[in-house]
Amino acid sequence: MNLDLRMPLGLMFTFTGALLTAFGLASRGAAIYALCQGIDVTLCWGLVLLAFGLVMMMVGSKGQKQIESKRQLPQPVKTRQLRQGR
Amino acid sequence: MPNLTHVDWLIILLYCGFVLGIGYALRPYMKTSKDFFQAGRALPAWLCGLAFIGVSLSGPEVIGMGAAGAQFGLHSARFFAIGAIPAMIFVGLFMMPLYYGSKARTVPDFLRLRFDSKTSVLNACTFLAMTIFSAGITLYAMARLIQALHLFDALFFTLGWPREGIFTFSILLSAAIVMAYVLLGGLAGAMYNQVLQFFLLIAGFLPLVLIGLSNIGGWSGLRASLPLSGIGAVHAGFSGLGLGLGVGLVLGAGYWCTDFRVLQTAMAANNIESARRAPLVAAVPRLLLPFLLILPGMIAVGLPTPHSATTVTTTADGAIVHETTIVPPEAAQGNGLVPALADRHTGKLLLNANGQPLLDYNMATPNLMLHFLPTGLLGLGITALLACFMSGIAAGVTAFITVLTGDLYKPWIRPDGIGAHFIAVGRWAVVGFILLTVAAAYAFAGFNNILDALLLVFSIVNAPLFATVLLGMFWRRATGHGAFAGLLTGTAAALLHHGLTLPAAAQPGLHGGWIAVLRHYSDAMTQNFSTALLAFSVTLLVTIVVSLCTSATPEVKLVGLVHSLTPRPVRANILWWKRPETLAAAILLVAVALTLFVY
Numbered sequence: 108m109n110l111d112l113r114m115p116l117g118l119m120f121t122f123t124g125a126l127l128t129a130f131g132l133a134s135r136g137a138a139i140y141a142l143c144q145g146i147d148v149t150l151c152w153g154l155v156l157l158a159f160g161l162v163m164m165m166v167g168s169k170g171q172k173q174i175e176s177k178r179q180l181p182q183p184v185k186t187r188q189l190r191q192g193r
Numbered sequence: 194m195p196n197l198t199h200v201d202w203l204i205i206l207l208y209c210g211f212v213l214g215i216g217y218a219l220r221p222y223m224k225t226s227k228d229f230f231q232a233g234r235a236l237p238a239w240l241c242g243l244a245f246i247g248v249s250l251s252g253p254e255v256i257g258m259g260a261a262g263a264q265f266g267l268h269s270a271r272f273f274a275i276g277a278i279p280a281m282i283f284v285g286l287f288m289m290p291l292y293y294g295s296k297a298r299t300v301p302d303f304l305r306l307r308f309d310s311k312t313s314v315l316n317a318c319t320f321l322a323m324t325i326f327s328a329g330i331t332l333y334a335m336a337r338l339i340q341a342l343h344l345f346d347a348l349f350f351t352l353g354w355p356r357e358g359i360f361t362f363s364i365l366l367s368a369a370i371v372m373a374y375v376l377l378g379g380l381a382g383a384m385y386n387q388v389l390q391f392f393l394l395i396a397g398f399l400p401l402v403l404i405g406l407s408n409i410g411g412w413s414g415l416r417a418s419l420p421l422s423g424i425g426a427v428h429a430g431f432s433g434l435g436l437g438l439g440v441g442l443v444l445g446a447g448y449w450c451t452d453f454r455v456l457q458t459a460m461a462a463n464n465i466e467s468a469r470r471a472p473l474v475a476a477v478p479r480l481l482l483p484f485l486l487i488l489p490g491m492i493a494v495g496l497p498t499p500h501s502a503t504t505v506t507t508t509a510d511g512a513i514v515h516e517t518t519i520v521p522p523e524a525a526q527g528n529g530l531v532p533a534l535a536d537r538h539t540g541k542l543l544l545n546a547n548g549q550p551l552l553d554y555n556m557a558t559p560n561l562m563l564h565f566l567p568t569g570l571l572g573l574g575i576t577a578l579l580a581c582f583m584s585g586i587a588a589g590v591t592a593f594i595t596v597l598t599g600d601l602y603k604p605w606i607r608p609d610g611i612g613a614h615f616i617a618v619g620r621w622a623v624v625g626f627i628l629l630t631v632a633a634a635y636a637f638a639g640f641n642n643i644l645d646a647l648l649l650v651f652s653i654v655n656a657p658l659f660a661t662v663l664l665g666m667f668w669r670r671a672t673g674h675g676a677f678a679g680l681l682t683g684t685a686a687a688l689l690h691h692g693l694t695l696p697a698a699a700q701p702g703l704h705g706g707w708i709a710v711l712r713h714y715s716d717a718m719t720q721n722f723s724t725a726l727l728a729f730s731v732t733l734l735v736t737i738v739v740s741l742c743t744s745a746t747p748e749v750k751l752v753g754l755v756h757s758l759t760p761r762p763v764r765a766n767i768l769w770w771k772r773p774e775t776l777a778a779a780i781l782l783v784a785v786a787l788t789l790f791v792y
Binding site: 108109110112115116118119120122123126127130131134139140142143144148149152153156 | 388
């Protein structure tokens with residue numbers, strides 16, 4: 108397939124991570140974290156997912172470039188065709 | 194009732210948008226039938242491996258692992274390891290070279306190459322029926338979960354729709370999403386989303402386990418709080434030998450080695466070495482994931498059981514406030530966060546023979562999510578659960594259309610068809626499959642335990658097929674007539690056994706005993722294991738006897754199809770530590786160590 112999966116995977120986790128980070132920042136110290144020992148887990152986990160998403164996107168974009176460059180290479184000519192002068 | 198906020202819904206919608214987007218992005222590449230049905234056989238080993246594990250972690254299994262954790266503790270991890278790890282190594286090292294190397298498109302196609310067309314058609318028909326039933330069970334379980342989590346209650350209340358419609362709405366919505374992305378992206382679309390599901394599962398469950406453990410007092414707190422610690426699967430009504438044979442040999446190996454829904458992901462690899470590595474790559478997370486999926490169940494049962502209570506507080510202005518928390522009877526009669534099981538129609542609590550309430554272990558993981566996960570993470574956790582259900586159904590769809598089109602339609606109806614025609618037929622088959630699955634979801638409404646229903650289907654279809662494939666690959670004397678007779682009698686024996694036996698306290702019908710009740714089993718799981726063992730043994734025996742009575746296939750025709758007649762690939766250019774055999778040995782060592790010291 109000509110789509111490097113790490114691109115959409117990274118994009119999805121970047122969006123999700125950004126969303127959680129933003130919400131975590133806005134809700135710091137709120138009562139919803141009472142069962143999480145007071146730790147703003149949404150912010151922490153959001154940052155982890157954001158970092159994972161960005162790394163995946165970076166690796167994926169490299170992979171996608173390689174796929175694209177392979178696609179643009181000329182197709183190998185069959186030996187028999189060469190022998191026949193075609 | 195959960196308090197899903199806009200952030201949670203945004204995450205759920207984001208996931209739905211991405212799965213459809215991936216299907217849309219792959220659509221331009223669906224040019225040939227090989228692209229659509231086999232993902233062009235162009236995917237790398239890591240992707241195939243993660244899709245391989247993604248298929249096996251469908252919704253019922255994820256919920257079931259939490260339920261097993263709540264019921265049997267960490268011992269249940271051994272149950273999952275026996276069933277999976279040796280079989281995954283076996284399929285990677287010994288079976289995949291034959292499946293992939295023979296250029297078979299599907300398992301029935303392999304049976305056609307190894308034996309004959311009649312064996313292939315018989316297997317194709319039973320497989321198609323199995324995928325419809327399995328996907329129907331998964332869809333049914335997903336709709337029940339959505340109902341139990343009250344995800345659409347607010348929407349239905351706002352729109353003034355009757356709450357009874359939530360079940361049908363959930364079924365139709367999830368079926369429509371799966372249908373859309375398989376129609377667009379074919380097998381590749383399904384596999385890409387299975388990998389997405391794998392990462393979502395980790396992202397959704399890891400914070401749940403960490404928060405749960407920190408609340409219960411860490412590992413030592415968990416062990417101290419478990420009322421059932423030390424109780425293993427032996428107490429579930431089946432012996433250790435039965436567990437080993439039933440789960441490990443027949444059902445586990447039958448599933449991993451012959452179920453095309455799983456194997457199609459490895460067979461989409463870009464070369465034979467990648468195809469061999471895919472099950473081994475999948476075995477690594479399979480070793481570790483039980484911690485993530487079983488622990489939520491253990492934590493749920495280890496927490497205090499909620500009870501109705503009234504607290505009296507005095508406010509600053511001297512007013513006395515009485516605050517009463519009412520807990521539903523199911524929760525109050527439960528164990529920890531695992532509620533008691535109530536009859537769906539009457540609402541009355543179901544009791545066991547001792548008069549104690551039966552527990553709804555399937556709600557252990559979802560209830561823990563609702564209890565601990567704060568806004569945002571709750572949306573992520575629920576998205577992970579929904580993703581597991583949808584990717585499980587998608588695996589069924591892609592396997593169904595590949596077998597229907599390639600093994601029945603193409604050879605018997607349109608042998609002269611072209612690729613575009615088969616893609617069109619495959620797309621129509623997707624629509625047909627989804628409609629049949631929705632119907633099957635309603636048919637399985639009578640089953641209380643979804644895992645029992647799945648095991649029943651596997652024991653009738655996978656167990657006899659495993660014997661046929663095993664003999665086909667490793668015994669050159671097995672013949673087409675022998676395989677056909679064995680598969681037919683094995684499947685018939687499984688059906689007959691189900692028709693003549695019944696689990697205790699079940700009514701004759703879907704649960705068994707639909708011919709006559711000659712024997713009662715202690716529970717449905719024991720009945721299913723016995724069905725599987727019987728089907729496997731009958732197939733093995735009949736295939737051997739009939740094969741010896743019929744003329745052997747010339748060995749020259751079996752090269753590439755039988756292990757002993759297939760030349761070993763030369764791997765002088767692959768470093769020893771990069772070889773699949775080395776990876777397999779390392780996985781086996783870790784599995785043994787985990788089983789001995791942790792599980």
